[in-house]
Amino acid sequence: MEFKISxxxxxxxxxxxxxRQDSELESILNELHHADIAEIxxxxxxxxxxxxxxxxxxxxxxxxxxxxxDDLRENILNRLSxxxxxxxxxxxxxxxxxxIIAELSQSKKEEVISELxxxxxxxxxxxLLRYDENTAGGIMHKELVKVNENWNVLTCxxxxxxxxENISRVHSxxxxxxxxxxxxxxxxxxxxxxxxxxxxxxxxxxxxxFVKVDTPDVEVARIMQKYDLEAIPVIDELGRLVGxxxxxxxxxxxxxxADKDYQLAAGISQDVEADDSVWELTKARLPWLVLALLGGFxxxxxxxxxxxxxxxxxxxxxxxxxxxxxxxNVGVQSSAIIVxxxxxxxxxxxxxxxxxxxxxxxxxxxxxxxxVLLLGTHFLLGVDSVIGMIVTIALVSxxxxxxxxxxxxxxxxxxxxxxxxxATGPFITTSNDICGIMIYFTIAxxxxxx
Amino acid sequence: MEFKISxxxxxxxxxxxxxRQDSELESILNELHHADIAEIxxxxxxxxxxxxxxxxxxxxxxxxxxxxxDDLRENILNRLSxxxxxxxxxxxxxxxxxxIIAELSQSKKEEVISELxxxxxxxxxxxLLRYDENTAGGIMHKELVKVNENWNVLTCxxxxxxxxENISRVHSxxxxxxxxxxxxxxxxxxxxxxxxxxxxxxxxxxxxxFVKVDTPDVEVARIMQKYDLEAIPVIDELGRLVGxxxxxxxxxxxxxxADKDYQLAAGISQDVEADDSVWELTKARLPWLVLALLGGFxxxxxxxxxxxxxxxxxxxxxxxxxxxxxxxNVGVQSSAIIVxxxxxxxxxxxxxxxxxxxxxxxxxxxxxxxxVLLLGTHFLLGVDSVIGMIVTIALVSxxxxxxxxxxxxxxxxxxxxxxxxxATGPFITTSNDICGIMIYFTIAxxxxxx
Numbered sequence: 079m080e081f082k083i084s085x086x087x088x089x090x091x092x093x094x095x096x097x098r099q100d101s102e103l104e105s106i107l108n109e110l111h112h113a114d115i116a117e118i119x120x121x122x123x124x125x126x127x128x129x130x131x132x133x134x135x136x137x138x139x140x141x142x143x144x145x146x147x148d149d150l151r152e153n154i155l156n157r158l159s160x161x162x163x164x165x166x167x168x169x170x171x172x173x174x175x176x177x178i179i180a181e182l183s184q185s186k187k188e189e190v191i192s193e194l195x196x197x198x199x200x201x202x203x204x205x206l207l208r209y210d211e212n213t214a215g216g217i218m219h220k221e222l223v224k225v226n227e228n229w230n231v232l233t234c235x236x237x238x239x240x241x242x243e244n245i246s247r248v249h250s251x252x253x254x255x256x257x258x259x260x261x262x263x264x265x266x267x268x269x270x271x272x273x274x275x276x277x278x279x280x281x282x283x284x285x286x287x288f289v290k291v292d293t294p295d296v297e298v299a300r301i302m303q304k305y306d307l308e309a310i311p312v313i314d315e316l317g318r319l320v321g322x323x324x325x326x327x328x329x330x331x332x333x334x335x336a337d338k339d340y341q342l343a344a345g346i347s348q349d350v351e352a353d354d355s356v357w358e359l360t361k362a363r364l365p366w367l368v369l370a371l372l373g374g375f376x377x378x379x380x381x382x383x384x385x386x387x388x389x390x391x392x393x394x395x396x397x398x399x400x401x402x403x404x405x406x407n408v409g410v411q412s413s414a415i416i417v418x419x420x421x422x423x424x425x426x427x428x429x430x431x432x433x434x435x436x437x438x439x440x441x442x443x444x445x446x447x448x449x450v451l452l453l454g455t456h457f458l459l460g461v462d463s464v465i466g467m468i469v470t471i472a473l474v475s476x477x478x479x480x481x482x483x484x485x486x487x488x489x490x491x492x493x494x495x496x497x498x499x500x501a502t503g504p505f506i507t508t509s510n511d512i513c514g515i516m517i518y519f520t521i522a523x524x525x526x527x528x
Numbered sequence: 529m530e531f532k533i534s535x536x537x538x539x540x541x542x543x544x545x546x547x548r549q550d551s552e553l554e555s556i557l558n559e560l561h562h563a564d565i566a567e568i569x570x571x572x573x574x575x576x577x578x579x580x581x582x583x584x585x586x587x588x589x590x591x592x593x594x595x596x597x598d599d600l601r602e603n604i605l606n607r608l609s610x611x612x613x614x615x616x617x618x619x620x621x622x623x624x625x626x627x628i629i630a631e632l633s634q635s636k637k638e639e640v641i642s643e644l645x646x647x648x649x650x651x652x653x654x655x656l657l658r659y660d661e662n663t664a665g666g667i668m669h670k671e672l673v674k675v676n677e678n679w680n681v682l683t684c685x686x687x688x689x690x691x692x693e694n695i696s697r698v699h700s701x702x703x704x705x706x707x708x709x710x711x712x713x714x715x716x717x718x719x720x721x722x723x724x725x726x727x728x729x730x731x732x733x734x735x736x737x738f739v740k741v742d743t744p745d746v747e748v749a750r751i752m753q754k755y756d757l758e759a760i761p762v763i764d765e766l767g768r769l770v771g772x773x774x775x776x777x778x779x780x781x782x783x784x785x786a787d788k789d790y791q792l793a794a795g796i797s798q799d800v801e802a803d804d805s806v807w808e809l810t811k812a813r814l815p816w817l818v819l820a821l822l823g824g825f826x827x828x829x830x831x832x833x834x835x836x837x838x839x840x841x842x843x844x845x846x847x848x849x850x851x852x853x854x855x856x857n858v859g860v861q862s863s864a865i866i867v868x869x870x871x872x873x874x875x876x877x878x879x880x881x882x883x884x885x886x887x888x889x890x891x892x893x894x895x896x897x898x899x900v901l902l903l904g905t906h907f908l909l910g911v912d913s914v915i916g917m918i919v920t921i922a923l924v925s926x927x928x929x930x931x932x933x934x935x936x937x938x939x940x941x942x943x944x945x946x947x948x949x950x951a952t953g954p955f956i957t958t959s960n961d962i963c964g965i966m967i968y969f970t971i972a973x974x975x976x977x978x
Contacts, residue, residue, distance in 0.1 A: 113754045120876060149876070236915045239720060247758060247760030266716065270689060306776055308697060309759070319901045324758055325775050329782065336786030336866060341794055344864030345857050345953070352869035353876060356889045363861050364893055370857045371897055372852025375904050378911075381846040388845070396831040397960050400824025400848045406856070407820045407954050411813050416786060419802035424597070426570060426803060439806045445812055449820055454825050461828075488536045502794065504857050507957075509685050511849050 083113040088121050100133050112138060117246045121202030122155050127134040140169035143178065147353065151233035154183065160186060164291075166194035172199065173327070176206035205320075215291035216300050217331065218312045218321030224252040225278055227261050232274040234264070244449050247310040251284040252319055260319040261310055262286055278336035288313055291320060298323055299331045300423065339421060343502040345413060373508030377402075377515055384519040387528045389439030393461050394522050397469050398515060404447070404473060405480040407506035412436065412484025420488065420498050432485065444474035468525050472518040479517060480510045530872030531564040538571050545576050550583050562588060582783030589618035593628065597803065604629065610636060614643035622649065623669035623777070626656035654759050655770075664748050665741035667781065668762045674702040675728055684726040685712070697760040702769055703732040710761055710769040712736055731888050738763055741770060748773055749781045749871065779933060789871060793952040795820075815856065816954040823958030826963055827852075834969040837978045843911050844972050847919050848965060854897070854923060855930040855964030856957035863933025863952045868940065870948050882935065890931035894924040918975050922968040929967060930960045 086387050094103050094155055096147065107115055107130070115134075119127040119142065131139055143151060144167055155163060163182075167175040169191065175374055194200035202220035209215025223241045225234045239253060249336070251264040252472040262284040272281055288311045302310055302325060312321040345366035350358055387394055425432075449468045453467035484506055488498035523528075544553050557565055557580070565584075569577040569592065581589055581604055593601060593616055605613060605628070612630075617625040618641065623722040629637055644650035652670035659665025673691045675684045688701060695806055712734040738761045739748050752760055752775060762771040788799065794818035800808055837844055869875040875882075898920045905916035934956055938948035972978075 111755060113756070145576060169712070205963075231935075234951065242720070264953065270692070271684075302751070302807060303779060305561060306563070308776065329753060332779065332783060333786070333872075335789065336783070337872075340786070340790050340793060340868060341864060344792060344860045344863055346864060350865070351872075351874050352865045352882075354563065354873060356885060356892060359865070359889055360892050360896075364896060365860075366861070367854065367857060367893060367897055368900060370853050371850070371900055371904070374847070374853055375908055377849040377853075378846045378909050381849075385842065386843045388838060390761070394837065395838070395848070396828045397824070398845070398848045399827040399852050399965060400821070402852060402855075403824055403827075403961055404821050406853075406957065407817060410794045411796055411816070414791060415802045415809070418790060422783075422787075422801075424801050424803060432802075435806060439809055440809050441797065441807060443817060445815055446810075446814060450818060450821055454821070458825055459828050503860070507856065508853065511853055515849060 080109065081117075083114075083117050083121065088118065091118060091122065091130070095122075095129050100369050103130065103133050108135060108138070112141035120147050120150060128154055128157055136165045137169050138223070139247070140166040144174050147346075149353075149355075151178075154244065155182065160189035161193045162191045164195070166416070168195050168199065171219050171221055172202040172206055173217065175199075175203050179207060180211070207504065212295050212478070213291060214289045214293040214295065214312045214323060215321070215328045217298070218291075218323045219327075220321050222252060222319075222322040223250075224319060225264070227253050227255055227282065229278050230274070231269060231272050231276045231278065231281070234278055235269065235274070237455050238269075248307075249322075249324065250311075252311050252322075254319050255280060258318040260288060260313050260317060263311075266400075284331045286311070289323070290314070295331045296335055298336070299328045302328050303332075322411060333411065333439045333511060339417060339499045341503075342497075342499040343410070343417070345504040366469065370504050370508050373512060376512050380512065380515055381521070384528075387519070387522065387526070389463070391510065391522070391526055391528060393465050394468070394519070396461075397518070401469070401472060401476055401514050401518045402511045405476045405510035408440065408443070408477050408480040409484035409506040409510040410502060412440075412481040413488050413506050416485055416488045417498050419501055420492050429489070432489075433482075435519050436481050437478060438483045440478045441474070443481075444477035446476065448474050457458075464525070468522045469518075471525075472521045475517050476514040478512055483510060483513065531560065531567075531962070533564075533567050533571065537767045538568065541568060541572065542576060544746055545572075546580050553580065557584060562591035563595050566592050567797070570597050570600060574600065577818070578604055578607055581701075586615045587619050590616040594620070594624050599805075601628075605632065605976050610639035611643045613640045615647070617653070618645050621669050622652040622656055623667065625649075625653045625918050629653065629657060630661070630921065652882050653702050659741060662745050663741060664739045664743040664745065664762045664773060665771070666778045667748070668741075668743050668773045669777075670771055672702060672761070672769075672772040673700075674704050675714070676767060677703050677705055677732065679728050680724070681719060681722050681726045681728065681731070684728055685724070687721065688719075697774060699772075699798070700761075702761050704769050708768040710736075710738060710763050710767060713761075736761070739773070740764070746785055747782045749778045749785070752778050753782075757837070785871070789867060789949045789952075792947075792949040793860070793867070796879055796952040805932050810881065810929060814919075815875055820954050820958050825963060826962050830962060830969070834973065834978075837969070837972065841915070841972070841976055841978060845912075847915075847968070851919070851926055851964050851968045852961045853923060855926045855960035858890065858930040859934035859956040859960035860952060862890075862931040863938050863948075865939045867948050867952055870942055876959045879939070881934075882939075886931050888929060890928045891924070893931075896925035897927065914975070918972045919968075919973075922971045925971065926937070926964040926967050929963055933963065935959060 083193050089212040106163055108375060122130070127150060143154070146154070167178060180191060182190060191200060191204060194203070206215070223238050225237055229237070234251070247429065251265060251269065252260060252264065253262045255261055262282040264278070264282050268281060287301060287305055287307060289301065291312055291314050298310065301524055307325070309324045311319055312323060314320045334349070346362045347365060348362040350362045354478045451470050452466060454460050455461070455469060487506065492498040569580060592605070617628060618783070629640060632640060641650060641654060644653070656665070656670065673688050675687055679687070684701070698868060701716065701719065702710060703712045703714060705711055712732040713736045714728070714732050715971070718731060719909045721785070737751060737757060739751065741762055741764050748760065757775070759772055760776045761769055762773060764770045784799070796812045798812040799816055867878055901920050902916060903922055905911050905919060937956065938951040942948040943953050
């Protein structure tokens, strides 16, 4: 059953395209799921992909368009006329259509909208384009089933059948008043098990979760996960039901958010992928590297301050990477755990308790590592025991300080309303490098008195 | 509408508990969603939480149990008798009940199972306990609606009503033959719009996605996301329908997987949270720190090899943290992008093209940073121009090498069937520290000839 892409498959398609065997192509592709076809198109070159795209009818290509990688979709959209694009969009759900229109240039956008055949659909799409993409309004769709509180179950079932024609998944039936204000919901199951004459106002459940059009998408995701919802209605400022968000939209929000945090922790500041252009990737990576480089300048200055040690205690300098690496790693560990706790809303307890815990945790880690280090300096590295002791004391101090920085910087950023994920990765490693080296040489200076 | 936890709310509950106002407690809590009650219990101390737990009836507490943090749940389960636990489990869906039983000790497990009242439910739970938790069998539940291919739509609707009683979300109706082998599916919508006398064999869709009990959970997640499924049936070795996985189970898989990759990138090797015990956190963090420490030992050795430079070219040593930091950051950036590409299945093209791209990307980054560095060494740091040149050449070389290591180590691990996420974080920074410093001093030695 499972579709598997292979080199053989791709070269078979290449051959069919080259020999222009349209009917053969069509019959093979019609057996495949649109997500599988998109995978195949992503592997072909642009000309071949466009060729296949034109062989298929718009019902299929519209779905494929959604699944393509960004650059291929952009390329194909550039080659299609506004009328052709509008034909694709007429086949799509409102939010998917709006997402595609949002990718077009301003002038093409207007042309495409004017070519849309279904006026209601066009109105819905234009409405969706108004909302910020990171809000409930930006991820909701207009497709939903709603019934009036004054109807009975029979009217409701009839209406539902009509409305459900255009909706792939019904989930809940929303109940509104004459002004379209959201009053409650009906479950499909309740409807199946209730007498047809019952008035809706008797059976609907008035307690339900909803969000407003301007609720941030991550907040919608949090609510839907917490209450285990498969769909949530969206209301406007006047309480009117304007759309619905389903769990599959939320899966994308969760994945995007996790990907973003992961990238920030790795020092990548935009939503990029391995297959993006060198220029896009550079824009995402370079700022963090410049930050790290400037941090490096500071460490050069710090080390200069301790230049005097070089003559008699040169060995001290051999341990710089060790101290810096430990400071960086400990800091990243601490900050990652806090950032994840903040993202998943699992942090509890007071700041003071967290301070105590972080100190005991880092002391425990530090002392175990100090043992390894003492043995290592003595048996493996053969450095003199005073230097060994200095490095060991420095290691424990650096671990404690680095873990405190790693813990409290994201907490402070979060309090200040700044994304705490910024404080993982290069930011933490750079500041901990600097602190670590200062602590290390200060301890050395106090003990050796150079 | 939105529930918000606050200090006032918590202290109100503490007071109600202290003064034993059970009926007041009950009436407040019955208005709240079980997920909200779980949040409150997590904030109370253990005695108070258990008190509230006993005030509520098992229908509510069973759901709460699922939402609690691990240690509180463990504590409460320890205080309940096998009979009391069985009462909770009788209220839960099969997979949730199995998850809770899996947390119990072997002896308690058997006692609890023998106390379960609903024999069918007990059989289902025991069956689920057999499967590995990271497979389709481990995340599926037994609750689903299935109909026989030999029935007609009317029988089917009647049967569905009976079966749907115990199921919170119907999604699809699966069609099986007399041997319980999966044949296809019916959508609720089709059923609503088809005449009642039609035989099921005429209306069911035989093309459907399914997974086997031993399919890995991340693979199930990939399939459900790719084909945009809200539920997928699970079959056993004989093709018999044995369970169903819904999209909300998959949301957890996706989140867990993203959390795991994030933690590995930060050098945390187990599934821990900020609120876990110091000991749990140490077990997750220490191994990576030991790895970094051993890497540090190697850098000490490497630097010793270049000890001769110290007398005349001490300034070289001031740039160690800068070079090491740049090597580490570039390596983490490159590896993170590959790990994410592998996880999201978005990597395409040949290895050779990736090599070319990574080299051009790192050269572009490297040359821009080299410009900043040259200006910095001259104007900010005032080091002599030969040293400035050495550091600059080393920087560009280190960036190229580090990005190649960062790119290809995860690709190789993935080819070898090892989780590529292991190659982010401390592993990459440590190996890049070592390589970076070796490259830097080798270049210095070639130019200065010490």
